[in-house]
Amino acid sequence: MITALLVLVAFGSSAQSGYDLWLNYRPMEASVRATQFKAMMSHVYFAGSSPQLQAAREELTRAAKGMLKTAIVNTPADQAQLIIGNIDQIAKRGDILKLSKAERPTGDGFIIRSVTNKGRKAVVVTGGTDLGVLYGVFAFLRHVQTNKDLTNLQITEHPKMMHRILDHWDNPNRSVERGYAGFSIWNWHKLPGYTDPRYTDYARANASVGINGSVLNNVNANVIMLTPAYLAKAKALADVFRPYGIKVYLSIKFSSPIELGKLSTADPLDPQVRKWWKDKVDEIYSVIPDFGGFLVKANSEGQPGPQSYGRTHADGANMLGEALAPHHGIVMWRAFVYDNNVPDDRAKQAYSEFKPLDGKFNDNVIVQVKNGAIDFQPREPFHPLFGAMAKTPLMLEVQLTQEYLGFSTHLVYEAPLFKECLDADTYAKGKGATVAKVLEGTYQPGKLTGMAGVANIGTDLNWCGHPFAQANWYSFGRLAWDPGASAEAIADDWLRMTFTNDKRFIDPIKDHMMRSRENTVNYMTPLGLHHIMSADGHYGPGPWTDKMPRADWTAVYYHKADSLGIGFDRTATGSNAVAQYFPEVRDHFADLSTCPDIYLLWFHHLSWNYKMRSGKTLWDELVDHYYKGAAAVQGMQKVWNGMRPYVDATRYNEVKQLMAVQYDEAIRWRNSCVLYFQTFSKKPIGDQYSKPEHDLQYYRSLHYYNVPGLGTN
Incomplete structure (x- = not known):
């Protein structure tokens, strides 16, 4: 349902703008399913009236109006033919649903079950809590939207992670760092007096995929967020989100006691500093009683932190944890740290700093670790910290906003990227100790668990800039709920909910979604290359980048191309970063006979003549990947051009135009990188490939002005 007048005026219908995301309740065609669903909507019983159950009622009302052109009765x-309530409410009517104690849903888990109610076929949606019921209602509607069978429902789900959180890198001035979908949706100027209906739609979308937390502001934090005026604004958002089970969190600046409290130090062991944080936390909870806690970036990229005072990350995190503990708040302490004064492989630093602190963090502290050790690259091997912190809970951080994946002009479905990390075997407890099992708390029962995604949300009408970028928000929520879910199945659901159930659309587009990330890796950073983008806002190719304030901000630091070869030697003969993994993983990556091609140049510096498994030389293989990647985008264009009968004109044309932009940029990436690396290899581009349209100097001379996503406080 569109709630913004601007959207109605500009587009006339929500289906065309993409505003409705995957909650696109399109009219159902006449069918047995439609008849069944209509009967349920005409006979609904709610066992309670809490804010969460009221939200469930409102969602069913929207769905009935959109899909059936009717109202619920x-x-x-x-x-009743649709019975909705928490398990205690349903249990009071023991004749409707009989469950053993072991079968009863707990916490925010839910059950959707076909039953017989007084001789009538019915469906029960119940949960361990009222929020679990709301999650169950969204899951039930997803079942209807995706054209699945409604006759014998036996669905039981529970979240595998406690904290499923979107991290907004939004600034008080409404710029969004690494944001490519417009300005921040938080209109701080109008808050708290005016709450945009879009905030409710944001909460609905999050709850529909099980997201239960929102960090409102940038990790490069502004202390203004802790002032009374901005706490009142955060409270207004918390009030909107609460019925949907979403807690608000704030990123904080470690030097706040100095900048706000006028203290002379922010030393976490200083009694005055500790008292300042305790008082500030008490103040926050007096305004927002269910406040979630803090996200902290400290001693990284110039941000202040405990190391500024000779203290450890644990000292800083525990000080904040102690202040939050009486209120049941948590600290998410980011492990993304690197220091220009550390003369070593940047990939090693997070492990080097955090591994010695294992077991020293308080129980309400969780260490937030990026999927890879560098920085959200198109492909990285999983971070060696996963599995290495046997006594410390870790929270996976992934990036939904496409900072290194073409911003909002490239179609890149990121679920395969997320799954590549989640399914990776750490060998922390022997074979099968995947990152997902580590995150779920399999080896640390009772500890905090969680997954965070850097949001790709802005004021663009379709929220995410590119219509298909919505799938990354959607898939993050689904995988944070259940890391074992299939990326392909999630894509299938998203396409059906967002566009159509027609297999003539679903099958070819799903196939291209599943291959889109690999295509992008191929035309950007194949065979384990990384961090070779332009310095101008991380947009476009820049393998020649060599003059920056820090060596590890340059491309040449990472690819190390020379006349002998290319790649970063992270084996024992180089930085030995590979030693940070468990022996089985270390040996797998270090040995050229077992190291996967996709990580080859991440761990090895190899001759241009090195013979690949394909039989080609490294040079020829590299060129082939670059050309394959660009060609795949052209293939995706051709398929999309045939989808006009299945997609509304607005979104069809938008994607068609963006694919043309993506193809041009893929060609630019391909030509820039092949020509640049050719200056070292001195080898020809094969005759089977079209030659670049311009010389290297042309591509080096390109500049990208006013690149989005460089927001500042």
């Missing part, structure tokens, strides 16, 4: 329990 409330009926007595003994006449």
Whole structure:
């Protein structure tokens, strides 16, 4: 349902703008399913009226109006064909649903079950809590939207992670660092007096995929967020989000006691500093009683932190944890740290700093670790910290906003990237100790668990800039709920909910979604190359980048191309970063006979003539990947051009134009990198490939002005 007048005026219908995301309740065609669903909507019983159950009622009302052009009809329990309530409420009516103690949903888990109610076929949606019921209602509607069978429902789900959180890198001035979908959706100027209906739609979208937390502001934090005026604004958002089970969190600046409290130090062991944080936390909870806690970036990229005072990350995190503990708040302490004064491989630093602190963090502290050790690259091997912190809970951080994946002009479905990390075997407890099992708390029962995604959300009408970028928000929520879910199945659901159930659309587009990330890796950073983008806002190719304030901000630091070869030697003969993994993983990556091609140049510096498994030389293989990647985008264009009968004109044309932009940029990436690396290899581009349209100097001379995403406080 569109709630913004601007959207209605500009587009006339929500289906065309993409505003409705995957909650696109399109009219159902006449079918047995439609008849079944209509019967349920005409006989609905709610066992309670909490804010969460009221939200569930409102969602069913939207769905009935959109899909059936009708309203839901409330009926007595003994006449109901759709029965909704928490497990205690349902248990009071023992004749409707009989469950053993072991079968009862707990926490925010839910059950959707076909039953017989007084001789009538019915469906029960119940949960361990009212929020679990809301999650169950969204799952039930997803089942309807995706055209699945409604006759024998036996669905039981529970979240595998406690904290499923979107991190917004939004600034008080409404710029968004690494944001490519417009300005921040938080209109701080109008808050708290005016709460945009879009905030409710944001909460609905999050709850529909199980996201239960929102960090409102940038990790490069502004202390203004802790002032009374901005706490009142955060409270207004918390009030909107609460019925949907979403807690608000704030990123904080470690030097706040100095900048706000006028203290002379922010030393975490200083009694005055500790008292300042305790008082500030008490103040926050007096305003927002269910405040979630803090996200902290400290001693990284110039941000202040405990190391500024000779203290450790644990000292800083525990000080904040102690202040939050009485209120049941948590600290998410980021492990993304690197220091220009550390003369070593940047990939090693997070492990080097955090591994010695294992077991020294308080129980309400969780260390937030990026999927890879560098920085959200198109492909990285999983971070060696996963599995290495046996006594410390870790929280995976992934990036939904496409900072290194073409911003909002490239179609890149990121779920395969997320799964590549989640399914990786750490060998922390022997074979099968995947990153997902580590995150779920399999080896640390009772500890905090979680997954965070850097949001790709802005004021663009379709929220995410590119219509298909919505799938990355959607898939993050689904995988944070269940890391074992299939990326392909999630893509299938998203396409059906967002566009159509027609297999003539679903099958070819799903196939290209599943291959889109690999295509992008191929035309950007194949065979384990990384961090070779332009310095101008991380947009476009820049393998020649060599003059920056820090060596590890340059491309040449990472690819190390020379006349002998290319790649970063991270084996024992180089930085030995590979030793940070467990022996089975270390040996797998270090040995050229077993190191996967996709990580080859991440771990090895190899001759241009090195013979690949394909039989080609490294040079020829590299060129082939670059050309394959660009060609794949052209292939995706051709398929999309045939989808006009299945997609509304607005979104069809938008994607068509963006694919043309993506193809041009893929060609630019391909030509820039092949020509640049050719200056070292001195080898020809094969005759089977079209030659670059321009020389290297042309590509080096290109500049990207006013690149989005460089927001500052």
